[in-house]
Amino acid sequence: MGDVIVAGVGLHPWGKFPEKSWVEMGAEVALGAVDDAGMEWTDVEAMVSGAMQWGGSTGMRSGNTIAAALGETGVPIANINNACASGGSLMRAAYAMITSGMHDSVLVIGTDKSPKGYFPSVPVLADEPRPPVDMVRWQVGVPNPAYWALEMRKRMEAYGSTEEHLAQVKVKNSRHGSLNPYARYRKAFTMEQVLASPMVCDPLRLLEICATSDGAAAVVLVSDKKARRLGVSPLVKVAACSLASGEFGDPTIRIPLLAAASDGAATAPLLSESRLAAQMAYEQAGLGPEDMDFVELPDNSSWHELQYLETMGFCGEGEAEKLLDAGETALGGRLPVCPSGGFSSFGEATMAQGILQIVEVTWQLRGTAGARQVEGARKAITEVYGAQANNSACILTT
Amino acid sequence: MKQTPVLEGAFVSDPEPALVGSRCRTCETVAFPASFTCPNPRCAQKDVVATPISRTGRLASWTTVHFPPPPPFVAPDPFEPITVVEVEFASEGIQVVGPLAGASAEGLRMGMAMETVVEPYYSDDSGEVIGWKFRPAEGDADG
Known part of the structure; x- marks a missing residue:
């Protein structure tokens, strides 16, 4: 091959x-x-x-x-x-x-x-005997960020994560985005500004959830x-390109579903598809998380950034906040996360956001990323997050 | 007033309000809403039966939604924030999301007992749409 x-x-x-x-x-x-x-x-x-x-x-x-x-x-x-x-x-x-x-x-x-605003559902035109769960979840009143907020509250309970951690992710990514001429949002926010933004689905605030672009x-x-x-x-070189879907027994309540395995009955990890896609990519490339010079992960919300650091194998469970606190995930740190500014600075454009990551990594590996260049970048991994448990990870090397 | 369930077969009001899912006759996997088959990939039989889910469970998480969701959510004007809760039913091995009933998010705490109720979601010209909600329960959860 x-x-x-x-x-x-x-x-x-x-x-x-x-x-x-x-x-x-x-x-x-x-x-x-x-x-x-x-x-x-x-x-x-x-x-x-x-x-x-x-x-x-x-x-x-x-x-x-x-x-x-x-x-x-x-x-x-x-x-x-x-x-x-x-x-x-x-x-x-x-x-x-x-x-x-x-x-x-x-x-x-x-x-x-x-x-x-919130991504709506695409109308069903087929003659179906029952409404799809995607329609029922709207009647219940569960927009996409609510799914993320439910997971984030569990994280706060389990690991003592704070609202400041959520804000800090945005502060960091907005600083990265301020250096990217292609980003939609180029303002570097302060902690106070992020914490003053309106609550959308608590504990997630407006500035901690990516826009739709x-x-x-x-x-x-x-x-x-x-x-x-x-x-x-x-x-x-594209050293790996994986695609994975969810596993039975995953406790994540996935957009747009209404139920999942309980923690006690779970036989698969949280975000099983994402963990699997990352593992497949590392295996295919013959590399591990420790070999990566930086990462473009799906920061659809501040919760995602914390969770994906663990899901992609960069730290143990409950340790992402420590990496953030230590400045390791900022440009200049040991493992810059989303040097592009991430979806936090670009917003979601669902068909294009995974390719945006590949463009950024290519520029970084060519050494042409300008003010946001990761020094000496040779290897990086990208990962996206798709509704209903779709996931893909790519590793690029030079 | 005419009452229409938000999802036919997903809950009952009599004799007591409860969610209804499906249970595999072979591997006991419970799904909500009910499925026509068993979602366990390692189960070959796939023969399922409707099953009531425990009336009470434990609060696994919650969030208050401060901006109105788009249709088909029917938002009152002015919009009042709604709280969505996630309740764990340990006996069935599932957790389910639904709106919080009869309480504000202020008093919620992780692990508290929650019970299922059936209440109107909204009403329009054709009547009331009813569905499941969860509220803090007296006493302990079944599971």
Whole structure:
């Protein structure tokens, strides 16, 4: 099995762009990534693109829509939706297309425009005998951040985590984001400002939960043979690309469900899919958490950042707060977490956020991340978090 | 007033309010809401039966939602924050989320006994939509 190389990346600034369609944003990053790879649009052998639910039927076939805009070349196009784990799932699909020898170059596109506020449910149009649980949970009144808040309160009870820890995650990530010209939010917040922001689902405050954004990102993955032909330098290698789903007996109450195994009956860990995806990635790369120079994890909320440090194996249970307190997860620390500023600074654009992480890691490993550069970065892991237990992790090395 | 359950078969009011899930006849796994099959991947039989869930459990977590959720949540105007609780039913090996009834979040503490009640979620032109809620219980939990 040959190596898979990140030959080119493209990123659109994230924010709200009412005058620009997701098709334009997607086309822009697609061409940006192809150009960055030193290729032409007509050289792309295959495409995978995020099936964007908020864009209706054409959004669900975003790859075809973008190809039609830029000029159809007849290449295979797969549109994939795995909620917030879509970007990682697209990477995995592209990776498999290359390692299988089917293609030498695959363009990976994520473009999305999100509704404001809590993510709503997509209406069910099928004639069904019962309402889906996703409709019932709204009648009960459980928005996505409520699921995270329920876990965070348990964490506070078990480990003595405080509201200040939650705020500190935002303070750190906003400082990172202030250094990133592509981020939506570039203001570095103080602890007092974060703690003064409105409570959304206690203990999680507005500034501790990522916004919903418009954003787009693209990557061109190529075989090592193609990379040599293109003269790609430095070679950023995809050392691992995993995809995992939840395990039976996981005590996490998953969006949009209403129940889970109780702690006493649990036969799988919290966020089983995320733990599994990270383990699979380490195994595939032949590396461990101790080898990583930095990490881009899914900071959908401050709870996520604390929990994923443990879920991804960087510390033991209940120890993430110590890493945070010691400054180890800040730029300049032993293990910078989300040097991009994370989803905290970009907001969620579900089809694109996993690819955003790959773009950031590629820039870091090329040494072109500017003011937020992690010194001497050679190896990094990314992980996303998808509703209903979807997860993907990628390890990039140079 | 006409009353419609938020999810048919998910709870009963008589003789006492309780959640209803499904239980596997072979491996005893309980699912809520009820499933047509057993979710245990290592269970080959998959034969399930409706089962009432203990009336009382223990508070595993809670959060107060300060901004109104989108439809189909029906928010009163002005919106009053709602508290969502997670209750552990140890005998069944599950935890379930639902709205808090008849109390403010102020008095909640981890592990306290909670009981299931059936109450209106909201009413509209076609009547009342009713569903399960949880409230602090007198005495100890069953499980």
